[in-house]
Amino acid sequence: LAACRIGGVVTGIAVQHILLVDDSPLNMRTHELLLRRTPNVQTHCFTSSAEALTWSADHEVDCFIVDFRMPAPDGLEFTRLIRARPGMAQIPIIMVTADHERAIRYAALDAGVNDFVEKPVDPREFIARVGTLLALQDSRKDLDARVADLTLSLREQERTTRDHAVRLEALWRIATNPLLEDDEVISAVLTQSADVVRPGERFIARLFRLDGSDAVLEAACDKRVGIDIGTLPLGSRIPLAESNIGAALERGAAIAWDDIAAVPHLNALKRLKELRLRSQIHVPLRAGGSNFVLTYSSRQPTQRPFDSDDLSYVTIVAAFLQARYQQRWQAERIQYQTHFDSLTGIMNRARFRVLARAACTGDGGSSLAIVDLIDFSGVNQRAGNLTGDALLVEVAAALAAVAQDGEFVGRLGGDTFGVCLPGAHSAPALLARLKAYLAVFELPFSTGDRAGIDFVHLGARIGATLAGDVSFNDLLSRADTAIKACRTTQQSRIVIFEQAVHAA
Amino acid sequence: VIDRNRMQAICNGDESLAIELITMLVDEAEPLIRSLQAQQPGANASVAHELAHSLKGIAGNVGASALRDVAARLETSTARGAPQMMLSAMVSEAATALDGVRVTLKAWEACAAGQAGIFG
Numbered sequence: 001l002a003a004c005r006i007g008g009v010v011t012g013i014a015v016q017h018i019l020l021v022d023d024s025p026l027n028m029r030t031h032e033l034l035l036r037r038t039p040n041v042q043t044h045c046f047t048s049s050a051e052a053l054t055w056s057a058d059h060e061v062d063c064f065i066v067d068f069r070m071p072a073p074d075g076l077e078f079t080r081l082i083r084a085r086p087g088m089a090q091i092p093i094i095m096v097t098a099d100h101e102r103a104i105r106y107a108a109l110d111a112g113v114n115d116f117v118e119k120p121v122d123p124r125e126f127i128a129r130v131g132t133l134l135a136l137q138d139s140r141k142d143l144d145a146r147v148a149d150l151t152l153s154l155r156e157q158e159r160t161t162r163d164h165a166v167r168l169e170a171l172w173r174i175a176t177n178p179l180l181e182d183d184e185v186i187s188a189v190l191t192q193s194a195d196v197v198r199p200g201e202r203f204i205a206r207l208f209r210l211d212g213s214d215a216v217l218e219a220a221c222d223k224r225v226g227i228d229i230g231t232l233p234l235g236s237r238i239p240l241a242e243s244n245i246g247a248a249l250e251r252g253a254a255i256a257w258d259d260i261a262a263v264p265h266l267n268a269l270k271r272l273k274e275l276r277l278r279s280q281i282h283v284p285l286r287a288g289g290s291n292f293v294l295t296y297s298s299r300q301p302t303q304r305p306f307d308s309d310d311l312s313y314v315t316i317v318a319a320f321l322q323a324r325y326q327q328r329w330q331a332e333r334i335q336y337q338t339h340f341d342s343l344t345g346i347m348n349r350a351r352f353r354v355l356a357r358a359a360c361t362g363d364g365g366s367s368l369a370i371v372d373l374i375d376f377s378g379v380n381q382r383a384g385n386l387t388g389d390a391l392l393v394e395v396a397a398a399l400a401a402v403a404q405d406g407e408f409v410g411r412l413g414g415d416t417f418g419v420c421l422p423g424a425h426s427a428p429a430l431l432a433r434l435k436a437y438l439a440v441f442e443l444p445f446s447t448g449d450r451a452g453i454d455f456v457h458l459g460a461r462i463g464a465t466l467a468g469d470v471s472f473n474d475l476l477s478r479a480d481t482a483i484k485a486c487r488t489t490q491q492s493r494i495v496i497f498e499q500a501v502h503a504a
Numbered sequence: 505v506i507d508r509n510r511m512q513a514i515c516n517g518d519e520s521l522a523i524e525l526i527t528m529l530v531d532e533a534e535p536l537i538r539s540l541q542a543q544q545p546g547a548n549a550s551v552a553h554e555l556a557h558s559l560k561g562i563a564g565n566v567g568a569s570a571l572r573d574v575a576a577r578l579e580t581s582t583a584r585g586a587p588q589m590m591l592s593a594m595v596s597e598a599a600t601a602l603d604g605v606r607v608t609l610k611a612w613e614a615c616a617a618g619q620a621g622i623f624g
Contacts, residue, residue: 024565033515036516119565120561120572
């Protein structure tokens, strides 16, 4: 008998290898014949245990069947030597023995034997025991493979999680950098995120604001070295029909394309074709009543598909930009409310005073006028407060429309308006301008059809003062004095301080 | 002489395998019995004991019941230090049993060559 003989039925893919070692060729042949009935098993037979040890050092074995009594190394020693090898602690070893002595069995168990079969082997029992241990070995190998897979995927997950945390931290650093102006922060965030959205791949980041059927470039990352996707100045308008910027808005969530070339309807879009874009991520955001789309674009298809981490990252960047734009919008609104009259929309008393003071005390000074509605409280009573409010809106708009050459109108309170006229330096010039303002009242004002009254005629009087070498407060009191004179005399509609002028 | 049920179970009904196994038994048993016969009176009993043990093992394995039984008795007797005369008688008995196996082997070979089956 050869030292090694390969027998058994080999079918299927996962073949299990059984190493048989018995110094009696007859015994080994008997065992081998019995194992032939086990499917997917290949037997490797050795009459020399030393040769079996050598062979098994560099061959895969799923189960050992070892005779107890053999020329050295005997079954016990053979088992110890196998167990001492790295990775062999779990391989099933069955010992064939004619000895019933407990001492021998204990020694075998201590050496690392998993099971015994007694000589002469019972064919059914032998096959069943070997089958059980092979199944155990099979599931252990399967488990090992799964654990290896899982370990690998956990490592991968750990790596991506770490990368993700690092890029989020970088974003946070920019966001909390006190040295950056608002616009710089947005640009820095776009630059940083374009760099790390796919490390090693070249992406540019842009933020578009939607305006009608166009997307307007609101902000962009710094010029990228080596990425020439055409220079697009801020404020550039791109028709939505020519790009895929609208897709993310329709979807209401981040959307990614790993290879645009593989998406025929996108590939046909004018702008994408012109720019030869291959991969993109778009994220929609809303801030201050406007819709925005944050875009990352590259001329290369992605090296590996965009994953949930990437989408979650760009969504966080979008959320950050959204917060910034929302803050900016709110700040503008607050500023507007501080400076403008909430009813009429023209500047309020405070704002008017600031601007008028600047105009009056600046080079050349400025003339000032106060416009007062006649019997507005009566109109309010007759037509109701809502109609009165509507009329005030109309009057304010009409007066503001008259303003020219640096002139401006503010609502000083109730039915009183202020007009700053920096261009009127002489009494005739001032009078001419004031007549223009008074002319507003020649036509009736629309009420917006409240309480069945369509149009209301209103009258007004104007008190004014020319620019003078006095303080702003003095100028204001001069205009005030003039309007009081105007109210008292009731003979003219326009009074200019120190010089009463009767206007028709 | 041979347990046919056991042989059939091992060979799964394959007669040529049965003949192969019995041939192997004869080949392995012959040197063992020769060694037993060559044992000098007063020699180390443990050698005879090992030989008897091996003979018992291979005979039992293929169901050669008579040979196995005498080998088992010989194994026990050598362990107990039985008288040499008794041991020699047992070795002779074993040789006779092996002759029986040879006869059976011949018969099986004839069967295999002819129409009749071994396991029939």
